[in-house]
Amino acid sequence: MSTDIKLTRRGFIVKSISVLSTVYFIPDLFAPAQAAKPLHEEVKSDTKWAMSIDVDKCASGCTACVDACVEENGLYGFDRPETDSQWIRKLTIKDIKTDKVKVVPMLCQHCENPPCCDVCPTGASFRRVDGIVMVNQHTCIGCRYCMMACPFKARSFVHENLTEQVTTAPRGKGCVESCNFCVNRIDHGIPTTACEEACMKEGHKAISFGDLSDPNSRVNKALKIKQNRRLRADLSLKQRVTYSNI
Amino acid sequence: MEKIIFRKFQIESKTFWMMFFGLGFFILVGYLCSHYMETEGHYVTGMNNQIVWGLPHIFAVLLIVIASGVLNIASISSVFDKKLYKPLAPLSALLAMAFLISGLAILVLDLGRPDRLIVAMTTYNFKSIFAWNIFLYSGFAGILAIYIWTMLDRNVKKFSRPAGVFAFTWRIVLTTGTGSIFGFLISREAYGTAILAPLFIIMSLLYGTVVYFLIVKAINYFQKTLFSEEILQNLRKLTLLFLFANLYFLILYHVTNLYISKHLDFEKFILLDGGIYTIAFWVGQVVIGLLLPLFILFRDENKSESSLMSATLLILVGSFLAMYVIIIAGQAYPLKIFTNYEILESSFYDNVIHTYIPTIWELGLGLGGVALSLIIVLIGIANLDFLPTIIKSPEAKKVAESDS
Numbered sequence: 242m243s244t245d246i247k248l249t250r251r252g253f254i255v256k257s258i259s260v261l262s263t264v265y266f267i268p269d270l271f272a273p274a275q276a277a278k279p280l281h282e283e284v285k286s287d288t289k290w291a292m293s294i295d296v297d298k299c300a301s302g303c304t305a306c307v308d309a310c311v312e313e314n315g316l317y318g319f320d321r322p323e324t325d326s327q328w329i330r331k332l333t334i335k336d337i338k339t340d341k342v343k344v345v346p347m348l349c350q351h352c353e354n355p356p357c358c359d360v361c362p363t364g365a366s367f368r369r370v371d372g373i374v375m376v377n378q379h380t381c382i383g384c385r386y387c388m389m390a391c392p393f394k395a396r397s398f399v400h401e402n403l404t405e406q407v408t409t410a411p412r413g414k415g416c417v418e419s420c421n422f423c424v425n426r427i428d429h430g431i432p433t434t435a436c437e438e439a440c441m442k443e444g445h446k447a448i449s450f451g452d453l454s455d456p457n458s459r460v461n462k463a464l465k466i467k468q469n470r471r472l473r474a475d476l477s478l479k480q481r482v483t484y485s486n487i
Numbered sequence: 488m489e490k491i492i493f494r495k496f497q498i499e500s501k502t503f504w505m506m507f508f509g510l511g512f513f514i515l516v517g518y519l520c521s522h523y524m525e526t527e528g529h530y531v532t533g534m535n536n537q538i539v540w541g542l543p544h545i546f547a548v549l550l551i552v553i554a555s556g557v558l559n560i561a562s563i564s565s566v567f568d569k570k571l572y573k574p575l576a577p578l579s580a581l582l583a584m585a586f587l588i589s590g591l592a593i594l595v596l597d598l599g600r601p602d603r604l605i606v607a608m609t610t611y612n613f614k615s616i617f618a619w620n621i622f623l624y625s626g627f628a629g630i631l632a633i634y635i636w637t638m639l640d641r642n643v644k645k646f647s648r649p650a651g652v653f654a655f656t657w658r659i660v661l662t663t664g665t666g667s668i669f670g671f672l673i674s675r676e677a678y679g680t681a682i683l684a685p686l687f688i689i690m691s692l693l694y695g696t697v698v699y700f701l702i703v704k705a706i707n708y709f710q711k712t713l714f715s716e717e718i719l720q721n722l723r724k725l726t727l728l729f730l731f732a733n734l735y736f737l738i739l740y741h742v743t744n745l746y747i748s749k750h751l752d753f754e755k756f757i758l759l760d761g762g763i764y765t766i767a768f769w770v771g772q773v774v775i776g777l778l779l780p781l782f783i784l785f786r787d788e789n790k791s792e793s794s795l796m797s798a799t800l801l802i803l804v805g806s807f808l809a810m811y812v813i814i815i816a817g818q819a820y821p822l823k824i825f826t827n828y829e830i831l832e833s834s835f836y837d838n839v840i841h842t843y844i845p846t847i848w849e850l851g852l853g854l855g856g857v858a859l860s861l862i863i864v865l866i867g868i869a870n871l872d873f874l875p876t877i878i879k880s881p882e883a884k885k886v887a888e889s890d891s
Contacts, residue, residue: 322834322835323535323536323836324529324530324536325536327536327835330834330835330837331833331834332824332832332837333831333832333833334829334830335828336827337827338827342831343828347824347835347837358612359615360615360671361615361617362612362615363606363607363611364611364612380603380606380610381603382598382600382604382607383599383600383603384598384599385539385540386615386617386668388539389540390671390673390674391674392673392824393822393824394536394837396536398529398536398599399528399599400528400529400536401528401529401530414528415525415528415529415598415599415600416599416600417599472824472825473674473823473826475749476673476674487825
């Protein structure tokens with residue numbers, strides 16, 4: 242009987258390779274899960290999400306956009322400003338020639354040629370076909386190379402354990418994160434970001450978001466009214482966030 | 488008649504274990520530090536959203552740069568066929584392997600998610616120089632292992648030259664890759680220039696040469712190995728040459744930046760009014776790391792070993808401060824987001840020169856990495872015949888027998 246169950250060397254090698262290759266390859270045979278993939282439809286390549294910010298309409302002292310972002314994405318900090326995440330922030334700037342002071346919301350500029358995606362070793366930083374630049378929280382290894390590469394300081398690293406996460410915006414200690422144009426809203430068919438909504442509610446209407454492919458979108462209307470420009474245009478990154486009156 | 492044989496590290500058992508546990512203690516502390524940083528999060532370090540790479544990266548990049556440079560001796564032997572260096576080549580390759588592994592260990596343990604190392608090893612974005620470096624580093628370790636094998640095993644000795652040439656080529660590409668990590672960062676004024684790649688190569692040649700000298704001297708303290716006066720003088724010449732080359736590329740880097748008008752403010756920051764960063768640059772990188780060693784080596788007409796040792800120690804202090812300037816000062820200078828506007832206020836520190844004060848956890852991890860490289864060397868030389876020793880021919884057989 243014992244000879245029947247004897248494992249030969251060849252048999253051992255064949256079986257080992259079979260088992261190992263099954264374990265290794267089977268996960269690749271199925272389509273990998275994609276973060277923020279639309280729930281009911283594919284991300285369309287003819288959709289081009291973009292944002293226009295009218296700096297003259299942005300009110301000094303108003304933090305509605307920042308507060309809305311914090312609430313939407315559960316970005317509650319630990320009172321440690323150097324390490325707490327900020328997906329959108331307000332900057333006060335002064336024109337070097339005229340001394341005119343303005344306030345500007347600063348967020349991920351959703352570049353068409355994003356340096357963060359270029360440098361990311363695992364491809365965790367990626368750009369969707371609709372133009373949203375975001376981080377796959379499952380494959381980010383926390384190397385922070387994207388933060389070194391971003392010209393706008395738009396990214397934050399999660400420096401500590403999180404407790405008040407919201408289910409619509411998965412975050413995790415040790416990963417990098419940034420504005421994703423409220424991708425969860427968009428993929429559920431709500432074509433507005435939390436910051437734009439808050440800005441409209443306050444009556445400032447400084448932020449206009451929408452689909453560039455749709456001639457009637459708010460962003461297209463804003464772009465028609467005022468000439469917009471990109472920050473650091475010298476880098477040719479073709480950002481989807483543009484500013485007017487700056 | 489004299490003969491060169493390769494021997495294991497002849498050291499008293501007690502001394503070996505003292506060294507082993509001493510280094511092991513630092514490695515344990517390093518691991519515990521990284522574990523603490525991983526479980527608590529990086530807020531316990533001096534790094535933040537402004538200075539994202541800190542002390543662990545200074546240690547890691549320096550060790551990887553040294554790993555490439557320390558292979559010089561083996562390259563001179565295999566690639567340029569200098570017989571004089573042949574006996575010293577295996578140790579050179581072992582050192583390269585040890586420094587590479589420890590540099591990588593620090594990098595990995597400082598990741599936000601070190602548990603996802605498998606992701607980094609299996610999911611690649613080939614547009615990223617970081618991803619390429621993962622290949623370059625792991626490939627280098629494999630090539631070094633083969634190279635060491637061809638040098639130590641007589642049966643495959645004929646392959647040692649092609650293996651050496653391959654390792655030489657690979658390490659030039661590897662250091663280019665390390666320099667390019669910074670060179671490809673277009674947004675920061677300190678980086679974004681191709682000169683960083685050759686600058687890193689020349690730094691690796693200088694630091695590797697002096698580290699090799701230092702370690703051979705440390706081994707010689709316990710055991711007389713082959714290290715002739717001729718080799719010593721050659722190392723001295725090489726150190727002088729690399730110091731000059733380093734100075735040249737450093738000047739070229741800053742002159743290039745001065746030529747690019749949008750980088751002028753950064754150059755003013757580093758060269759004139761950057762506070763601690765300006766001091767680190769002038770006093771550390773330039774004077775301690777380059778000018779003083781040059782002065783010492785030139786001034787010593789006797790070409791003594793002690794002057795080379797002094798220069799070596801100064802160069803190593805300078806190397807650390809050079810990495811500090813490249814990595815920390817490069818991030819400390821705020822990003823220029825607007826061309827025609829000055830930032831007056833920001834909740835995210837957009838308008839200030841960032842400060843960085845490392846914590847004990849980062850230092851522990853860095854020192855643990857250094858200890859790891861030394862323990863690899865210690866275990867390597869204690870168990871394999873890495874150390875060339877001159878003995879009289881009749882004794883050779885006896886020694887070989889007693890060693891085995």
